[in-house]
Amino acid sequence: MSDPTPLKIALAGASGRMGRMLVEQVLQAPDLQLAGALVHAGSDSLGLDAGAFKGLRTGVPMSSDPDLALGAAQVLIDYSRVEASLALLQRAVARGLPIVIGTTGFSAEQRAQMQVAGQLIPVLWAPNTSVGVNVVMDLLRQAALRLGAEYDVEIVEAHHRHKVDAPSGTALQMGEVIAQARGQALAEVATLSREGHTGARERGRIGFATVRGGDIVGDHTVMFCGEGERIEIAHKSSSRLHYAQGALLAARWLARQPAGFYSMADALGLT
Structure with a gap:
């Protein structure tokens, strides 16, 4: 009871x-x-x-x-x-x-x-308390385990103009989930920004890109980019x-x- x-x-x-x-x-x-x-x-x-x-x-x-x-x-x-x-x-x-x-x-x-x-x-x-986002975290863990470091990972997040931190806590948590599944430490493989002549992409890095504008509640897209294919796992919030x-x-x-x-x-x- x-x-x-x-x-x-x-x-x-x-x-x-x-x-x-x-x-x-x-x-x-x-x-x-x-x-x-x-x-x-x-x-x-x-x-x-x-x-x-x-x-x-x-x-x-x-x-x-x-x-x-x-x-x-x-x-x-x-x-x-x-x-x-x-x-x-x-x-x-x-x-x-x-x-x-x-x-x-x-x-x-x-x-x-x-x-x-x-x-x-x-x-x-919880950087993100959404049930959907946390199910996505589980999907990312599975994808990272099965695809391995041969697939380049890029995480793109977008939020409203008032958000004060970047990348978002959710994006960083996504990166940590993927890095842990690969046996890596995110701090050692994260590329948080790119500018100028950056050279070729280093194998095993996890890249982040940030968008800020308007009233976007929160969008996150993770791309696993391989040779001849790209797998995207995304979550978009409207409320x-x-x-x-x-x-x-x-x-x-x-x-x-x-x-x-x-x-x-x-x-x-x-x-």
């Missing part, structure tokens, strides 16, 4: 594009309850009801006070910026609060901090809805887990 008590969710970055989509989805889910909405101190939404943008009254104010926003939460979902995410991670550790982090742009050292926190609390970091639904799936799953550092693949049973 399922537990009738709703899971209490706090959202960090609640006034952003993903934050608002998450507010909507939490309010529509009978098994979830919005417990807190955290925004930065200069936000225009500060003090407003978390549902005001939809003309709804939730009783949860947009707050810049982490103690207020996290006080009643059972799981925190964070879509903010790197520095804010790392600060919230430490607060989550202090509270014993499971945390789903959807923020991208972390360095290797910063990702290591998340892994250390995972020794104390359940931490799930942030599937990101939000995946994040809530992750939160529900993470709330039942012991301390550990997890991924969407873990939550989806793809590992």
Whole structure:
């Protein structure tokens, strides 16, 4: 028999594009309850009801006070910026609060901090929470294993003009999946940009190309280029809805887990 008590969710970055989509989805889910909405101190939404943008009254104010926003939460979902995410991670550790982090742009050292926190609390970091994207990751792993380094890999990603990091976290994760399947370290084989007289393409490299413009939600295409054929595996987003639904799936799953550092693949049973 399922537990009738709703899971209490706090959202960090609640006034952003993903934050608002998450507010909507939490309010529509009978098994979830919005417990807190955290925004930065200069936000225009500060003090407003978390549902005001939809003309709804939730009783949860947009707050810049982490103690207020996290006080009643059972799981925190964070879509903010790197520095804010790392600060919230430490607060989550202090509270014993499971945390789903959807923020991208972390360095290797910063990702290591998340892994250390995972020794104390359940931490799930997902550069992309879409179920579809994570199924694509599994397809990429299979393709890389079977095609090998004889096929050149190029990853092309496109996002809206407001995205601040490049390549996207999803593109880098795709590169890591492919590199690991080939027995490589992405940092040693990634070509993140090209300009001028670059010479012939070196065998085994994984190339990246970035597009920024308009309101593109997120497009990713991976090309395995061989002699006489090209295999493309692509995912294109037309809405942030599937990101939000995946994040809530992750939160529900993470709330039942012991301390550990997890991924969407873990939550989806793809590992």
